[in-house]
Amino acid sequence: MPLQYINEMLGLPELQLHKIIYMDAHQVHLEASPVTDKQPCPVCHSEQYVKRDGRNKLRKIRHLAVFGRKSYLHVPSLRLACSRCSVGFVWSYEFVGPKQRYSRLFRLQTVEQALGSTAAHSARMQEAPASTVQRMHQEALPAQSERLAQQAWRKAKTTEGLVLGIDDFAIKKGHSYNTGIHNLRGETMLDLLPGRKLEALRTYARQHPDFLALNPKAVVMDLAQAYHTWISECFPRALRIADRFHVHGYVTQSVQAVRKSVQSTLVPRAKAILKSHHRLLNPPADFLPEQSKAQLDLLLSFSPLLRKVWE
Template sequence: MEKHLLLLYCCKSYPTTKRNRQMQTQYINEWLDIPELKIHQLLSIHDDEVHIEALPLDDKQICPCCDSDQAVIRKGSNGMRTVRHLSVFEKKTYLHVPTIRMFCSNCEAGFVWAYDFVGPKQRYSRLFRSHTVEQALGSTAAHGARIQQAPASTVQRMHNEAVPALCDALYKQVWEEAKETAELVLGVDDFAIKKGHTYNTGIHNLKGETMLDLLPGRKLEALRAYAQAHPEFLRLDPKAVVMDLAQAYHTWISECFPKAIRIADRFHVHGYVIESVQEVRKTVQPTLSPRAKTYLKANHRLLNPPAESLSEESAKKLDTMLNYSPLLRSMWEWKEAFTTWYDCSPNYTVAKLGFERWCTQGDQIDHAAVQSALKTMRNWQEEIVNYHQCRWTNATVEGRHNRIKAFQRRHYFTRNRSRYKAGILIECNRHRMLSY
């Protein structure tokens, strides 16, 4: 902020004395923070543009052929090169630097002065490009173009050029962290590209809060093919792996990591119980009076969350609904008992006994939805109770899926698979870019 104020000061109209010109260039040098350049003069200041002439500090450069500057001489200039730099006060900033011709008498090679702050034959500085790419990562090219006052095609091209290298660096970093993490906990879950048709599977480091990889499909054949093609995945040593109740995932993990604790994700398990509560509600609803039926239908979502999370007004509405039917009340109490079992079981042994008591409580409810849910719970009893050996869930993974869906909507489901994968990995690991 101080540098911006200094630039604002120097951009005002002052008498063009030699002393004032020196003050202006001094402040602009501080703002630009480009050590290889010194500001020669302000060329022009318009409503939306600032043009600055800058010169290199050194007299000569090392020859790219012989790596020596002993025999290098200047041989004139091909004119001025215009480079777009970071904007200030919503003004586009342009640096005008000379394209100096150099000649090395040792190897008789001619070359042009190379600037570190901008790439060869590029019209945008490295800082401008990196800042533009950073803004475009969490947004769209059109939005980044409006902020930077640059063409959308230019922003898109900068984004596409930066993504592969950025993805490779992030990919390497998150995998190194996973290998070094003690008692690593992995999360495996799928998300839809086209719901009901095409899916991807994500592998996540729950402790490190990073996404490790993305593989196409969710069937067992695709999972096994990934493990064979990526030996670094098999070299991981996770303490536990959190998954939903898909049999393919549990079979795959038991083959890859037989010593790991397989945990059924609490969010998905709880979903089966809530679904059975709503099935009972749909059965009870037609038997009520029109007024009670309307009231129950309008407030049916109050049956899902824990009672302690409801406000006083919502708790009163819930109590009114439960008074409509003893079956609905016993079903809701069974659901609440499951939440209490998850939250209050102190260890694995107590949790196993509590789970059996909860199943016995459910056996007393005479409803097909309850019996179906109990059948699923008993089939996956070990994986569900394993939560109390290692209390991890895929909650962060579900949040990451929301970011992935937003990415897919912004990029209209990119057809290029490698670019699509790189974009998702960057989107999910963007917080790690701060360490670069």
């Protein structure tokens, strides 16, 4: 195949191919050079006073596969000098970063594969070192994270009947708590802010106008007073909903507190039965098998107060 068609397949208009250095069943090595003779000076941004000042050894750059083979581009590392600014610099290629051995297109393809699976799988697909692919993945994460965050915020702003979720969590038990903001309809996390106290929440709202620009129909959260105060200030028209997980937890705690107070007043036999089967008081009766329902009815018969609170 003529080199001009190979050049089109590579998608690198800044280069012109000169020859195929080596090719076998697994890889192909191509020699190329820049199409232009000069580059602007990085200081004065002019080509008028720039001249070539020699070259270093060839750079070998891994690029996208060609004909099912790994491709390597051998390009010159040209030294340039600007007589006006008295500075020297090296030719900057658009298709590859400084001092890198993998082209931008190759890195992009490899990272996309890693995001869809794992770095180890992408390394096997590209026949590249797993440590190299892992490094590419880590370097690309900030940009990918920013892109996905912007996408999530755009979706939240245009969602009809937007429902937000506000919840606190600690990455590790005993650590300080953070607050997560979620788009429950879009099933995406919008942001994560440190702390869960009211002042920290108000500071976040002041510093993030995109959050205040949202128009949620409802906001789901736990029963923490700080969250309810914050949401009522930011979105006074939004319906505030206490999520059932936390409500059920508080109800269960109240029932168990009454159980403990009643338990101490019972005869030893009833006290032992109530203590050993106290977990039957937690789930709704509809979810219990028949045998457990009978056992639950026995527990409730020990105290009218316990039955009244449970019901």
